[in-house]
Amino acid sequence: MKLNEQQLSMLEGEQGPGAQKAMNILLAYGDCYDAERMIPITSAHIAGNFPVLLDEGIEWLEDLGRNGTKVAVYTTKNPEMYDFEQAETLHVPTIYQVRQKRIHEALKALGVTLTYSCHHYLVGNVPRFGDHIAWASSGSQVYANSVIGARSNRDGDHVALAAAITGVIPEWGMHIRENRKADMLIDVGQLPLEKYDPADYKALGWYLGKLVGTRIPAVVNLPNDMHIEAVKGLLYTLTVTGATGLVHLAGITPEATSLESAFGGSPPDSPDIVPSQGDVDKAYLEISSSPEERIDLVIFGCPQCSIQEVQEIAGLLKGKRLHPDTQLWICTSRWVKTLCERMGLLDILDTAGARIVCDIGAADGPHLYLREKGIRVIAINSARGSYYAHNLFGMDTWFGSTQDCVRSAISGRWEGRK
Amino acid sequence: MKLKAKSITKGVAEGEALVSHSPISFTGGMDPDTGKIREPGHDLEGQSIAGKILVFPTGKGSTTGSWQYYAAFKRGNAPKGIINANAEGVVAVAAIITSTPMVHKLEKDPLTCIETGDFVRIDADHGMVEIEKVGR
Numbered sequence: 001m002k003l004n005e006q007q008l009s010m011l012e013g014e015q016g017p018g019a020q021k022a023m024n025i026l027l028a029y030g031d032c033y034d035a036e037r038m039i040p041i042t043s044a045h046i047a048g049n050f051p052v053l054l055d056e057g058i059e060w061l062e063d064l065g066r067n068g069t070k071v072a073v074y075t076t077k078n079p080e081m082y083d084f085e086q087a088e089t090l091h092v093p094t095i096y097q098v099r100q101k102r103i104h105e106a107l108k109a110l111g112v113t114l115t116y117s118c119h120h121y122l123v124g125n126v127p128r129f130g131d132h133i134a135w136a137s138s139g140s141q142v143y144a145n146s147v148i149g150a151r152s153n154r155d156g157d158h159v160a161l162a163a164a165i166t167g168v169i170p171e172w173g174m175h176i177r178e179n180r181k182a183d184m185l186i187d188v189g190q191l192p193l194e195k196y197d198p199a200d201y202k203a204l205g206w207y208l209g210k211l212v213g214t215r216i217p218a219v220v221n222l223p224n225d226m227h228i229e230a231v232k233g234l235l236y237t238l239t240v241t242g243a244t245g246l247v248h249l250a251g252i253t254p255e256a257t258s259l260e261s262a263f264g265g266s267p268p269d270s271p272d273i274v275p276s277q278g279d280v281d282k283a284y285l286e287i288s289s290s291p292e293e294r295i296d297l298v299i300f301g302c303p304q305c306s307i308q309e310v311q312e313i314a315g316l317l318k319g320k321r322l323h324p325d326t327q328l329w330i331c332t333s334r335w336v337k338t339l340c341e342r343m344g345l346l347d348i349l350d351t352a353g354a355r356i357v358c359d360i361g362a363a364d365g366p367h368l369y370l371r372e373k374g375i376r377v378i379a380i381n382s383a384r385g386s387y388y389a390h391n392l393f394g395m396d397t398w399f400g401s402t403q404d405c406v407r408s409a410i411s412g413r414w415e416g417r418k
Numbered sequence: 419m420k421l422k423a424k425s426i427t428k429g430v431a432e433g434e435a436l437v438s439h440s441p442i443s444f445t446g447g448m449d450p451d452t453g454k455i456r457e458p459g460h461d462l463e464g465q466s467i468a469g470k471i472l473v474f475p476t477g478k479g480s481t482t483g484s485w486q487y488y489a490a491f492k493r494g495n496a497p498k499g500i501i502n503a504n505a506e507g508v509v510a511v512a513a514i515i516t517s518t519p520m521v522h523k524l525e526k527d528p529l530t531c532i533e534t535g536d537f538v539r540i541d542a543d544h545g546m547v548e549i550e551k552v553g554r
Contacts, residue, residue: 021515028426028514032505032522052482054450056492060515136481156481158511392446 001030001170002037010166018069022162029159030170039171043125044071044164045135046112047078048157049365050099051392058102064161065109072167075112075160076120078137079304079331080104081365083358090357093369112164116359117333118303121148129254132175134163138243139236139303139384145246146235149254151175154245174245180255181264182218182248187271189221191280198233199401202383203283204275205237211273212238218248218262220271226252229309236303237383284417287383290396293418294325296375298409300402301331302362302385307339309402310356314345316406322353323412327375329355331362354409361385367393379408379416419531419549423501423521425542426510431499431519432539435532435549436470438462443479444486444512453495471538472497473528477509487512499540501528501547521547 003011003023011027013020026038048057081100082092107114117123118140127133127150135141135152136159144150153173155163163169173179186208208217231252238244248256256262300313310330322328330349337358340346349356360366363385367375371393379398380386389395398408400416407415440461442448447457453468468490477483487509490496500513505522513520519542524531528547532538537550 025511025514028510028520029507031424031426032507032510048482048485052445053485054489056489057485059492060488138481153507154481156484156508156511158484158515159481159507 001027001035007038007166007168016069017067018064019165021064022165025158025162026166026168026170030172033170033172035170035172037171038166038168039132039175040167041073041134041163041169042131043073043127043133044075044160045078045120045125045137045140046075046157046160046164047137049078049081050096050103051364051368053103055099058099058106061103061106065106069165070111071164073164074125075164076115076117076125077107077112078116078118079361079365080116080359081368083360086357091373093372096369115333118361119306119333122306123333123335132169134160134169136160138239142235142239142245142247143232145174146249146253147231151180152245154243180216180246182216182256182262184212184215184217184273185268185271186217186219186273186275187221188219188275190274190276192277193223196230197401198227198229199381199399199404200280201230202233202237203280203287205234206241206283206287206383207275207279208273209238209241209244212242212244214243216244216246216248218250218256218259218267220250220259222249222251224251229306232303240384240387284399287386287399288397288418289386289390290377290398290414292377292396293414294377295379295398295408295412295414296326296377297370298326298328298379298405299331299362299385300329300381300405302380302382302388304361305330305332305336307336310336310340310345312402313354313406314348316403317352317354318348320352320410322409326409326412327355328353328409329357329362331357331360334358363388364392367395371395379405379414381405421531421547421549422525423545423547424523425545426505426520426522427513427518428542429517429519430539430541430543431471432537433469433471433498435534435536435538436462436465436467436472436497437529437532437534438472438474439529440474441476441478442474443477444483444490444508445480447479448486448490450486450490450493450495453490466495467497468495470497471499471501471540473501473532473538475503475529477502477506479508481508483508484511484515488515491516491518499538501532501538501540503527503529521545
């Protein structure tokens with residue numbers, strides 16, 4: 001790989017051990033993909049938490065920031081394990097609090113903006129069309145590529161951090177225009193999309209992801225007024241059962257104003273996949289994993305709930321009470337909680353017995369200590385959240401729409417499809 | 419047998435080869451406490467990668483694999499060196515942050531040239547792999 005003077009100086013260690021370590025990581029990474037040069041990035045996003053980093057990873061982060069190493073571009077952070085304002089109320093074990101505080105301090109020393117959000121593109125980390133970025137977190141990566149038209153590979157934390165520190169990333173994969181062309185066609189015209197809820201799009205994404213794998217699909221016949229929550233639902237789920245980095249949603253994706261522009265030429269004569277409603281119905285049953293209908297916890301926020309989602313949940317809960325044996329958590333960013341407070345939504349949720357938990361996502365961190373407290377069966381409106389809660393943390397899950405989940409929180413039993 | 423290779427990291431490592439014909443995921447697929455492959459049905463399931471020259475086609479799975487590998491390394495359960503047919507980012511980053519010698523793109527397919535138990539020397543400084551058949 002050809003490095004410029006500035007990059008060579010980092011490699012030689014002239015800009016400190018942190019920048020040298022970072023440049024070495026990027027070189028090894030770029031070598032895998034025969035990258036020829038480094039290109040500047042405009043933002044980075046990192047993801048890791050204690051269950052992934054473990055004690056050794058925390059030490060690595062602390063070590064990285066020890067010599068005054070700082071990020072050179074705007075860098076945000078995915079959710080953490082717990083809401084520090086509610087650590088006592090929620091009985092978060094000290095071991096996790098201590099670990100998370102060390103990560104917090106290490107990232108602060110590196111100059112990372114501590115958003116603790118996976119909807120960072122709603123709270124300030126907003127790339128522009130064509131920007132090169134390094135985002136670790138497969139869901140937001142596919143969102144940036146497909147909805148914003150920014151360019152990111154599926155970079156892990158070490159690569160995203162190295163890119164943040166040096167301000168550059170090896171040019172390969174999604175950063176190169178030629179590699180962003182669609183290579184398969186999906187026609188969703190057979191589905192009753194006019195009746196679709198975001199949960200239906202998630203079930204559709206679950207089915208499609210398995211067929212798409214790592215390819216770049218173009219999807220036609222989506223409604224022009226497709227709601228952003230439906231777009232997020234489809235995209236985020238596609239990266240659970242598949243590993244695609246870019247989906248051309250015809251009429252929505254900036255690079256897919258037409259099918260010709262998505263394919264960079266003529267689209268195929270006939271679609272590769274034409275999903276039926278039967279495929280989507282089947283996916284619903286695959287996503288849920290619980291043998292029991294009792295619900296211990298209804299949890300929203302994978303990715304973290306937007307203000308629009310909280311408004312919907314609060315609307316459904318107004319004047320109601322949760323079942324005494326069932327909890328309801330809304331996981332979101334602190335910005336959204338502030339909005340909820342300002343708009344009186346917190347009062348509605350409090351009265352119903354529901355809780356807003358900030359700085360965490362519904363798929364990972366909290367399940368570790370929730371399980372330790374005997375929470376076993378959860379209901380969730382995210383296929384992605386259901387998958388990770390079950391496969392990483394052993395939760396039994398029910399998947400359905402927001403309405404299904406709220407009704408289940410009130411009755412204490414699963415009220416959706418089974 | 420001596421084979422030319424492309425280096426991902428630097429350094430020299432030698433030892434007993436452990437060969438897998440399946441891609442490896444370090445997150446979920448490997449236990450950092452023992453170095454054992456724990457993916458059900460994997461051709462190395464139950465075997466430890468600790469102290470070996472690990473030969474496999476490529477990496478797969480979560481990008482968080484580099485954190486899990488780093489923990490395995492610090493706990494003394496990482497391989498001495500890595501040979502991939504074609505490297506991808508997660509394994510390359512795992513190797514660079516642990517200074518593990520790693521090469522890929524050998525002039526002959528490492529999965530047919532190397533068998534478990536062979537004595538293998540990786541010279542990542544010079545892009546060379548030396549294979550000694552043991553007990554044959």
